Amino acid sequence: MAAFGSPDIAIDLGTSNTLVVVRGKGIVVDEPSVVAVERLGGAQRVVAVGHNAKQMIGRTPENIEAIHPIKDGVIVDFDLAEALLRSCIERALGARPFVKPRVVVCVPNRLQDVERRAIQDAARSVGAKEVFLVGKPIAAAIGSAMPIERPLGNMVIDVGGGTTEIGIISLGGVVVTRSTQVGGNHFDHAITEWIKRTHNVLVGRRTSEDTKLKVGCAVVSHEPKQAHVTGRDLASGIPREIQISSDDVSEALQECLQQVVECLRDTLKESPPELAADITEQGMVLCGGSALLPGLDRYLRDRTGLPIVISEDPRRSAALGAGRLLDDQATLSRVAL
Ligand SMILES: Nc1ncnc2c1ncn2[C@@H]1O[C@H](COP(=O)(O)OP(=O)(O)O)[C@@H](O)[C@H]1O
Ligand SMILES: [Mg+2]
Known part of the structure; x- marks a missing residue:
């Protein structure tokens, strides 16, 4: 139809x-x-968009830039x-x-x-x-099948690439909303900084994101996973391979994760008491691509004491x-x- x-x-x-x-x-x-543009003289021309443009990040000739x-x-x-x-x-x-x-x-x-x-x-x-x-x-709450039309506090937290957006929704309307500029990109940056600080090795953004996707974890685990990462040794200038564990990543991410928790607490503080009571009982729904970071749900539950469930398809909710x-x-x- x-x-x-x-x-x-x-x-x-x-x-x-x-x-x-x-x-x-x-x-x-x-x-x-991502959009890749070619600059010729004062003019710019779009040469690629999306996946094709992302492939070019860090690999483009001087006159092409992926933005x-x-x-x-x-x-x-x-x-x-x-x-x-x-x-x-x-x-x-x-x-x-x-x-x-x-x-x-x-x-x-x-x-x-x-x-x-x-x-x-x-x-x-x-x-x-x-x-x-x-x-x-x-949008994320509707995509997560939350009962937003009911007279009930529905809390949703979307941790994406560049921001964390939180909303409390009741009777089909947004009652409280907050956001903070922390997301997966900041996680990647924090991993780069941690590796630099700890190993004196510089890795690119793609590498730190790959490391996060492979062994990333928000909490310390019983059996930490290991990844081999290659970067440039800042002392010798030549490539060097190092080993990174999921516990290393968890340590690197603590500051960013703390910022997410603070944003959650601020949102709850602004919430009318009845809705806050609903949320204490029902908890919140976690979505956004970074919801896939293993242990993020547990981390947020431990820090706020609230029940939390991951949306069914968090990247697309x-x-x-x-x-x-x-x-x-x-x-x-x-x-x-
Ligand atoms: N399995 C995963 N583990 C951890 N982070 C992930 C995973 N899959 C995707 N991400 C992260 O999710 C972020 C993108 O989330 P997304 O919701 O698509 O962002 P936005 O809505 O801001 O464009 C990226 O930083 C990416 O690294
Ligand atoms: Mg998203």
């Missing part, structure tokens, strides 16, 4: 990844939020954010006969007016008929929730920013 309807789409424009849902089809684009247009949840390059949005929308709609779509974009709650306008303009310039902006926590809003215009109109 949906195939004959309008080709409405929902987009999660994240710091690390951009996902696009087409109504009736599910997720059709899931790519890194993240969104940093820590804030658009830092409007032209390239538009290029990214345009490319994703075009890829999602493919060669469909052109019917103007409704577009839902899920965005960080602290979005500035100028960013809001930029996203709306970009979506319209690619043919959107209507553009709805929806906060990430509410916000996109799935935004997609679900395409089928529910009443809720969409109510929650749109």
Whole structure:
């Protein structure tokens, strides 16, 4: 049925990844939020977007640069954010006969007016008929199948690439929301710094992220995993291999994790007492790509004393929730920013 309807789409424009849902089809684009540009004289030309552009990070010739247009949840390059949005929308709609779509974009709650306008303009310039902006926590809560319409405190925490966004939702509305600029990218950076400090070896960003994905853990484990990591020895200047354990990563991440806990506590402090009581009982849902860091749920549970469950598909919950809003215009109109 949906195939004959309008080709409405929902987009999660994240710091690390951009996902696009087409109504009736599910997720059709899931790519890194990276744009590669070639600079010739004063002009710049987009040469790659997404996976292809990410491959180029750290490996590009001088005149080509791979850029993240969104940093820590804030658009830092409007032209390239538009290029990214345009490319994703075009890829999602493919060669469909052109019917103007409704577009839902899920965005960080602290979005500035100028960013809001930029996203709306970009979506319209690619043919959107209507553009709805929806906060990430509410999209993630819907995507995690939380009962947001009930008169009950629903708490969701999305730990993404550049930010952690927390929301308390009740009766279909956001009651309290908070965010802090800490996420997976900061975890990677902390690992790089730890290795430099402890081994006097410099590793690249990709290597520290790979190490996190291989042996990363938020808490000390009974049987720590080991990874071999190669970087440049800062004394001799030549490559050197070192061994990193999951306990090393856990140690490296403590400061970042503490920041997440503080943001959680601040959110709870602002919550009306009834909703806080609900949350004490029901706990919260953890999502975002960094929810996949082993032990993060346990870490947050230990530090806050609250029950916590990981969303079923944490990396994609916000996109799935935004997609679900395409089928529910009443809720969409109510929650749109
Ligand atoms: N298995 C995993 N363990 C730890 N971190 C992960 C894992 N998978 C993805 N991540 C991290 O999740 C982050 C991206 O999360 P995502 O929700 O896609 O970000 P955003 O919504 O901010 O674009 C990255 O920092 C990535 O390294
Ligand atoms: Mg995300």
